[in-house]
Amino acid sequence: MIPSVNSSGSRTIGLLAYLYGPGKHEEHTDPHLVASFDGMSPDPGRDPNATLTDLQQLLDQPVMALAKHARPAKHVWHTSVRAATGDRILSDEEWAGIARRIVAATGIDPGDRQPGCRWAAVRHAEDHIHIVATLVTEDGHRPDDYRSGARAQAEARLIEKELGLHQVAPGDGTAAKRPTSAERHKAERQGRERTAREELRESVRRAVAGARSEVEFFDRLAAAGLLIRKREAPSGDLLGYKVALPDDRNKDGEPVFYPGARLAPDLSLPRIRERWSADFDKTASPDSAGNASSNSPSVARRRTATAAWVAIGAVEYGDDAVAAAYIAATGEILDALAKTSAAQTRRELRDAAFAFERVSRSHVRAARGHDRAL
Numbered sequence: 001m002i003p004s005v006n007s008s009g010s011r012t013i014g015l016l017a018y019l020y021g022p023g024k025h026e027e028h029t030d031p032h033l034v035a036s037f038d039g040m041s042p043d044p045g046r047d048p049n050a051t052l053t054d055l056q057q058l059l060d061q062p063v064m065a066l067a068k069h070a071r072p073a074k075h076v077w078h079t080s081v082r083a084a085t086g087d088r089i090l091s092d093e094e095w096a097g098i099a100r101r102i103v104a105a106t107g108i109d110p111g112d113r114q115p116g117c118r119w120a121a122v123r124h125a126e127d128h129i130h131i132v133a134t135l136v137t138e139d140g141h142r143p144d145d146y147r148s149g150a151r152a153q154a155e156a157r158l159i160e161k162e163l164g165l166h167q168v169a170p171g172d173g174t175a176a177k178r179p180t181s182a183e184r185h186k187a188e189r190q191g192r193e194r195t196a197r198e199e200l201r202e203s204v205r206r207a208v209a210g211a212r213s214e215v216e217f218f219d220r221l222a223a224a225g226l227l228i229r230k231r232e233a234p235s236g237d238l239l240g241y242k243v244a245l246p247d248d249r250n251k252d253g254e255p256v257f258y259p260g261a262r263l264a265p266d267l268s269l270p271r272i273r274e275r276w277s278a279d280f281d282k283t284a285s286p287d288s289a290g291n292a293s294s295n296s297p298s299v300a301r302r303r304t305a306t307a308a309w310v311a312i313g314a315v316e317y318g319d320d321a322v323a324a325a326y327i328a329a330t331g332e333i334l335d336a337l338a339k340t341s342a343a344q345t346r347r348e349l350r351d352a353a354f355a356f357e358r359v360s361r362s363h364v365r366a367a368r369g370h371d372r373a374l
Helices: 012-020 052-064 092-105 148-163 181-189 196-208 214-223 269-277 297-317 320-340 343-359
Strands: 002-009 032-036 076-082 119-125 128-134 227-232 238-244
Touching (some): 012 052, 012 119, 012 128, 052 119, 320 343
Antiparallel strands (some): 002 076, 076 128, 227 238
């Protein structure tokens, strides 16, 4: 069960119109209320006498009660809670209980006689609900919703156990961010197989794999056709970088740049630099498996076999930090293979690379450098 917190917006009525509407691709069916802060909010989906404006005005009432200058500019909190593929279909009553637990855990409506926000949970599909809330409590204050996303995830792990649902492995915050629905729809409009963020992440991973310096890394990015912006300190020292696809533009026709850290935490410049500053075992260099100057297939196979066997031994028996480095390097190899493989295998390798990246996150910091031969 995956809660996805997206806060915050500025128009309650706009979000309600989407939740109760047909969806962008006519995918919404039977939109209706399953729970609300008071248990008796108007339901524009099933009550012919109720309107979206009725529900919006009820939710926004604590916001509008504030003086105009005191109202938050963005007061709409929104999360979707989705069951895993293969989970049984939950009843409206079960989804209502889930909604109440999520708003309590996130601080939106904590219960125990504490002032909470007004909220409503809407179901327009079998496998998920949306919760919309307004971020002003009944006594006119901001709720304690700090880290509401992490708190929602922790509560979801408990709900899964209690309801016998698929149990998602708890995250550690190091995985690459998934594309947003807006990014996916944009990719569809542009005729892209994947989002710009995913394309950029793969290209940057391929550029950094095996690079020995910043110069080589940025040369590889440029050779891949990416647009690059570097962030420099007044002293001229490089602080960070951003990349963009040449044909991915915003409404003003400007390239959409992504910082390395927004592609994946380990693609920030400080994390990449760790590779170049690491001391690594010279005996594990490519030369150890044969004459590196030779490009014959037999030498390439021997070098590959040696590096693979070293990696297996390191993961199985080595220090945790070294094992983490080899696991990360394996993911980069999958990314590189997916980029360079024949068309008939490219999709499967991309899927494998994506799946491997999600499951290979570790609390152990990788000791990069040892994995250079791989």
